[in-house]
Amino acid sequence: MRSCRELGAVFVAAWALACAAPTAPPPPTRPAPGPLAEIGAGLYQQHCASCHGMDGRGDGPVATALVVPPSDLTMISARRGGEFPAGELRTWIDGRLAPAAHGSRDMPVWGSRLHADLASGEFREERVRGSIAVIVDFLATIQQTGELPGS
Numbered sequence: 001m002r003s004c005r006e007l008g009a010v011f012v013a014a015w016a017l018a019c020a021a022p023t024a025p026p027p028p029t030r031p032a033p034g035p036l037a038e039i040g041a042g043l044y045q046q047h048c049a050s051c052h053g054m055d056g057r058g059d060g061p062v063a064t065a066l067v068v069p070p071s072d073l074t075m076i077s078a079r080r081g082g083e084f085p086a087g088e089l090r091t092w093i094d095g096r097l098a099p100a101a102h103g104s105r106d107m108p109v110w111g112s113r114l115h116a117d118l119a120s121g122e123f124r125e126e127r128v129r130g131s132i133a134v135i136v137d138f139l140a141t142i143q144q145t146g147e148l149p150g151s
């Protein structure tokens with residue numbers, strides 16, 4: 001039979017192991033980048049990175065010149081309790097349907113800009129919406145899953 005001391009040591013070792021064991025990782029809320037998100041990444045770099053930064057953290061080269069700081073786009077889900085509101089974001093980024101009552105907006109109205117950029121032709125509106133949709137797909141892949149700082 002083992003001595004009491006030995007058993008105690010085994011118990012302490014087991015306890016230390018149990019406490020050191022990593023806690024289960026949180027379920028992934030970030031989709032893996034697919035082909036559409038990759039196209040979106042290119043459009044993001046072209047149109048959005050100047051203000052929102054290459055990594056979406058709101059630190060693009062133009063950011064310091066703006067009165068209203070560009071949002072940290074990696075924290076969209078964190079600011080909304082883990083939810084990624086894709087539809088709402090598409091509408092907001094497009095901006096053409098935003099009611100004037102919502103006050104001024106420092107973010108460009110991308111629906112109009114993209115519409116102007118794209119040569120007129122078939123499916124022009126569809127291409128505007130498609131561009132915005134794949135940018136939002138890209139934004140979904142850069143969400144930080146952690147808690148908001150200070151929360």
Ligand code: HEC
Pocket residue numbers: 044047048049050051052062066068069070071073075076079089092093104105106107108110135
């Ligand atoms: C000229 C600078 C500028 C550019 C370029 C720009 N944004 Fe913004 N964006 C802003 C500012 C400033 C805000 C803060 C909200 C406001 O407009 O008052 C913002 C806010 C946002 C928000 C709201 C985030 C939230 O959590 O509510 C989203 C989403 C967004 N931008 C996406 C984009 C995307 C996508 C592009 C590219 C198609 C883009 N932005 C390009 C300046 C910019």
